[in-house]
Amino acid sequence: MATLSRKNSDRNNSADVNNELFKGSYRGNPAGITNEIAAAYDLMNTDKKNFNVTIWYNSTYKDEFSTGPVKLVRVPRSINQISNAYLKFLKGPGLRILFEFVKEVPKHATRFNTDIASLLGPLFFTWVVLLLFPVILTSLVYEKQERLRIIMKMHGLGDGLKYFRLNSYSIQFVFYFIYLNLQIAIGFLVSSIFSKVKTVTVVAYILVYGTGLLGSFLFQTMLENQSFPEEWIVALELYPGFSLYRGLYEFSQYASRGNGMKWQDLSDSGMGEVLCIMSIEWFLALIIAFYIDQVFSSGKHPFFFLNPFKKSSSIPSKPTVQRVDSKKVSIDMGKIDVSQEREKVQQLRNEGSAGHAILCDNLKRVYPGECFGMLGPNGAGKTSFISMMTGLLKPSSGTALVQGLDICKEMNKVYTSMGVCPQHDLLWETLTGREHLLFYGRLKNIKGSALTQAVEESLKSVSLFDGGVGDKPAGNYSGGMKKRLSVAISLIGNPKVVYLDEPSTGLDPASRKNLWDVIQRAKQNTAIILTTHSMEEAEFLCDRLGIFVDGALQCIGNSKELKSRYGGSYVFTMTTSLEHEEDVERLVSTVSPNVKKVYHLAGRQKFELPKQEVRIAEVFWAVEKAKSNFTVFAWGLADTTLEDVFIKVAKSAQAFISLS
Template sequence: MRQKMADAAANPADCSLCVGEDGNGGFVSVAPNATGGLSCDLRCALPRAPKWPPVLQIPPPESRAVSDGGDLAAGASCRATASCGVAFLVTGSNRSFVASVMDNMIPAHNSSVKLSSDISALADYVLADEDSYNGFGVSSFLQKKCTPNLTLSFAFQSGNITETKDVGCNQRLMLWRDNSWLINDELHRGYYQGNNKKKTNEIAAAYDFLSSDKGNFNVFISYNSTKRFDAYDAGITLTFNKGGWQEPKPVHVPRLINMASNAYLHLRSSSLKISFDFVKEMPRAAILSMGPFDISSLIGQLPYVWTMELLFPVILTSIVYEKQKKLRFFLLNNYGVQFVYYFAYMNLQISFAFLVATCFSSVRTATVTGYFYIIGSGLLGESLFRFYVEDVSLSRYWITLLELFPAFSLYRIIYEFAQSALLENNMNSSGMKWIDLNDPKNGMRSVLIIMVLEWFLFLLLAFYLDHFGSFQNGIRKAAVLFHSHIDKKTIQLQEFKASADNEKADVIKEREMVEQLLLESNNSCSVICDNLKKVYRGKDGNPKKVAVKGLSLSIPRGQCFGVLGPNGAGKTTLINMLTGFTKPTSGTAYIEGMDIQFEMDKIYAGIGVCPQHDLLWETLTGREHLMFYGRLKNLRGAALAQAVDQSLKSVRLFAGGVADKLLGTYSGGMKRRLSVAISLIGDPKVVYMDEPSSGLDPASRKLLWNAVKSAKQDRAIILTTHSMEEAEALCDRIGIVANGSLQCIGNSKELKAKYGGSYVLTVTTAAGEVEQMKRLVQFISPTMQRVYHISGTQKFEMPKQEVRICEVFQAMEHTKSRMTVSAWGLADTTLEDVFIRVARESDSTSSMN
């Protein structure tokens, strides 16, 4: 190779001379460059890349680390004879296991071998390269112990020619180290640092098996990723253009992993093995070279250079302008004074930004406000604050008060620095010095004190507000830390008394149950809502909106609790508070004993959420969604794969390859089912489902119900829905919410018995017989109520305690002989009737209030 390049150098006119094969089926050519040397470039296409064996990079013999009493020694005698072994450093928590792995790391071959078959026959041999170009790129093969004259012969394809190569044996040294710190230190000391640096104690690689054992395999591998190239003949340079020529690179990482993996598999079963047969390059097209100074490389740099250089005249103009106008007070005042003041102000600015950020939830609003702050404070400083500073008759206390505003502190600093510089120019003053800070006239000491104090104060306030949301919540947190449970109840007592008068017996009983549970140290309730309240501030002159009014609720494990209510009743707001999306105005809730006000970071690990609107990524597949959320729930490996498959099957998204399609191809119902599957993965103890079956067809809804029934066995589920059928099928208890408050609570039968204790009689007669039918029904049930009347069809509610079903049937059969009865029917109260009645009563009560 070198001889061919030298021949080309002697004959620079022959620019297309092929000087050697690159080992990949392509060729290397040289051309004269501007300095009289040669540039090397790839010109030939590589449509079908040949196979070549994976090669491990090892240090050259003269710089290898050797073992000497457990340490690495330089200057060993084996370096002179090029017989030093190849060192690998190993460590791990289980030394006996690591020793067993190391014994099986490299297959043993006790005699010379000659291979003439396909290149895949080399898979059982760990081929190595000593960092320098050496024909095919293989210089030896590794063995646990090398016998004299042990060689390996194999055939390989070079262009259109089949060649044979013989390589010798290199012995591997497995050196144990007690911990990874020792390994890191030795790797650093033996790291290759350049052609002109001394190279000793180089390590081939290092293995840290961490906590691996026979049932758990986890390894951390360190290797040298640099590539060593020795200098060629003078005047010849190698040029590597984009996609250009390279010699066959050793494949470090795959071979290192393959060695460790096969050793571990051998411990599990002697018949298991991962065969690493060969590697291939990507096919490539021919590359047209224009030499080292081609147009594309030149133009590619210019835009960036021009862009950066455009800043130079701007900076230059500003500096010369300051020099011309004698405005360079930065040079006239003491650098140390300026550094301290500017450093203090910049940190104050950062802490002030953190504090102000607690007031914003929109980036656009914060940005606009920030610019208004800059412009407004600058104008006020120049037009107002400056005259206050220059007016000696004004009390300095007012100046100090204004400097509490950070922008005015900055203006005062710049003003005083400028005045000191002006005095130096006109009166031979020395500018602002450290001693001048004691002068009460310039006020610089007070400005510095204000900035430093505000710096720390703003940081503390920003942390406080970011963590608690408001001063009220922070005070309440302090009360909890001091176990002042009674004081907390005193604060809420007035709200409780105001609402208790309007609450029904079942709601009051539930509130008392919550109070009792809060007094117990251990209870079986997964969710306890303690007088939760959420009030939204009114905007644009509108009154405030009370979304949730003092709701108290307890949900034990293994129960599905249904929350029913009309639109705007507060269902989603309740879910948002329990999941941490919205902070409650007052009250709190405990999820598995943890307070939502202060421990949401811990709560998130044990809950699942199916929100009302799907929170999904269109560019991910259904399986990828579940893999992502499963990892967030600390699922790994086989457990994660099993949980993902089970979740997909439970919502009928597994078959037909649906799970591996992008979400953009899913229908609305399929996305809804995926959201339910996400909420159940990872075995959460509490699951929130906000209208989970919306948009589902009847068959999918039935499958979803089965999944929910199966999931509620060992967890608490809170489910909001508008489907009465769904509530009766899934929910063990139901709470109806209207106007932000809990109106009633109980199971389906209890609610229908208490709030719907009546039969519903529907009768269709001729239009002229409507009143006659009404009188007949009133005779059967004196306290009946007609709840529906249109075109001869009437619907009556009759209390169960004053009606016998047999009497209704007898009366209607007798009436058919005297009146025209087209149709009639008698039905028991449904959950839907209860819902409508409770909602209507709540609206009437709210309007009266």
């Protein structure tokens, strides 16, 4: 039997009663009309000997904050009504139970709890804690955008992802500890998707404020709705922001009751569920972030974890066989020095020699204590080579050994003995020069007083010590100061191998000379590969030089060998008035029949004189004789410079490549 307002109506089962009650709500009918029913009763299990009744009652109030008798009397009145009906059924219509009123048991007055955490905590605390996420994520993507992460790895950074009043303090500590570590792990994971700081900042803050608003106006409603499926709640809590909101919501609910949350309350609340979900997500996020970093950043095979104990040989058992393009055979045939270098490298690889700091497939060998200079025009492949040697680019073929370690298979081990000064300075704008050196020194496992001393010496060696320059933020440094700091970072910790990509770019002459002295001292125990466009720098610092054009090595040797091999002539220069230019040409032709004019501008002429045809004494005698016939403003005789060699080799190689 079901009792309805203004009329009584029987239904066959409780499902029919539920449907009838729902139709009385404005949400339960298409017209949106409110016709709510006061109460309904289920007497299916009641007979003359047993009184067993289920009551549906209306819990909607006109005033949500009302504390009057309407709340207190509604349920007892429904019980009184059905009890009277049952007694009349048994004893007749003259019997009834009188219901006067309901009164609370006397007690001491209680203060209304206006705890801010209970009222506003779930929304604003979610925002406050989540605000750390954009900060963490922005820092991670900034390191990715500016390539600071790979620079830290080159200097020894490992692959580990290093990184209120009423409620129980221990529960709060565990909750915030797990969530903050989960947030850091999620930051590493999400940072792999983005490459620009501005983009990730906007997305992160949208997630923060969106999570707070959705949690306050949607997720909380779902939590308080008893009919909402528990499985959907768990599914939503898989998103870390909603897990945070659920935890704060549970804290606020227990705090509003006056006793707060204790450990024994975890099973009765959703906090135990939240802690379990966040712990599992923290573990999974770390694993996935580590996997993505190894595959996409370190270049490992996607299934590298299947053979964790397999040892890779540092020296390949067989030399790498590469297919040589037939068009380049004729080029290599004429490069005797390059061919000899290739044969030596191949022989050393077959022998498994570990006495070389750097051993490149078909390219070069570099000894400890040697500075190898790479020269070449823009686009020749110098920076690309260093990028491959430092792990920024993966070689398309061939390999290289650094301290006996293969860069294609053991790059993480290579990083422990490497220093890098990139072409573009990769520095944190907010850190001082001293802080940069302290950080990278710790990565090289320098500690205590040794670290302090190493930092002081590094700052002095690159002229960043005096005047407190080393204690100023790197963002305030000039271009030359940033370059000097990058060189100091690459040399701290005495690495076995150092790559310097145009280290003196933007330096004034005094600073350049000081930097050269630093590199000269550093190369005593270090193998250095240096790229530069300064011929003076190359001659001063480099023990051997290689000239690259279009990604290929054109020649190799020390400065004197290259000048002798590719020079072979003196450079004679004379400046006169315009009317005596022909006299100068006749003068030079008498000294060397095979003279070649290479420069002519406004009376100034430059000639190449083959060394086998010229005696220096004869040149001086001819010039002195010419001075008696016409006025000579200036003249000079010089040996072939490294710049002349560079221009000659580059031009001839480019001409041959264009013809091919």
